[in-house]
Amino acid sequence: MAHGRNIxxxxxxxxxxxxxxxSILLCWSDDRGREHYGRGRCLDxxxxxxxxxxxxxxxxxxxxxxxxxxxxxxxxxxxxxxxHKGSKFHVGLEFPPPLRFPVNDDIHDVxxxxxxx
Numbered sequence: 001m002a003h004g005r006n007i008x009x010x011x012x013x014x015x016x017x018x019x020x021x022x023s024i025l026l027c028w029s030d031d032r033g034r035e036h037y038g039r040g041r042c043l044d045x046x047x048x049x050x051x052x053x054x055x056x057x058x059x060x061x062x063x064x065x066x067x068x069x070x071x072x073x074x075x076x077x078x079x080x081x082x083x084h085k086g087s088k089f090h091v092g093l094e095f096p097p098p099l100r101f102p103v104n105d106d107i108h109d110v111x112x113x114x115x116x117x
Contacts (some may be wrong), residue, residue: 017044028064053097
């Protein structure tokens, strides 16, 4: 049995993520209080987090606001990891509570896999 660093990060996740191709809009404040806005592409998504491909890095542990317009999803998130990939950055985001989003004009907990598939 593999331990520690030999286990793939995707195998350590408690919940699976689903491939996603939605655009993602982000807003955050830096340590000086200046607001920043970014846009990128969502790579995968679950009730507890997502991965995004961005043109600029966001500092670790930064609290951000995100919006996935094609899925009509808005949430807050925390930056958990940033990896430089060529000219872009892959950013791992964690949602503090499980993701909730509108269905039939009300807010309900729904199975994200059913909605995305």
